[in-house]
Amino acid sequence: EAQVTQNPRYLITVTGKKLTVTCSQNMNHEYMSWYRQDPGLGLRQIYYSMNVEVTDKGDVPEGYKVSRKEKRNFPLILESPSPNQTSLYFCASSFRGEKLFFGSGTQLSVL
């Protein structure tokens, strides 16, 4: 089954404790992207990647890192999480940035 898999689904952590949210897709998509969703703000793009070893900043990249060492994986790294990074995170993938396929989301709480 074609899918984008994010883990974990829920995560509670404390300020400053490094964490990684994993994302994997099995559709051989070149394009992958991370979004955060906050009430009243819609979805905002954090980072995106056009292909392996190619990543670019989105609208809200501060405090986040990504890597694209393999085509199928695009992990999101928070080196030192802060409470304002509490949010619902989505990974998505597609061919050429059209028709995005989304993961189920990761609800992150930073205390």
Add this chain to the structure above:
Amino acid sequence: SQQGEEDPQALSIQEGENATMNCSYKTSINNLQWYRQNSGRGLVHLILIRSNEREKHSGRLRVTLDTSKKSSSLLITASRAADTASYFCATDAGNNRLAFGKGNQVVVIP
């Protein structure tokens, strides 16, 4: 950057009625897409309309695009309770950054 803005932001209708929502944007686009989100889950792609198209249909969905007014509408005909969801428009300005609006909450009352 945020570009699409949906209107109305909340809509409540009876099952069987049609639901119409609008999206406005500010800059030139290559295409505009509509997505549905059920209760905090991942978004699901519904339909894509390109800048040289004016209308597109997919099942009970009808999308129009007016590039002169920088606006699009999504019509859901004969709504069902299962259509209860948030609907987002997203614009592709050709810069690999699909910009989403804030969403439109639709509630279909059985």
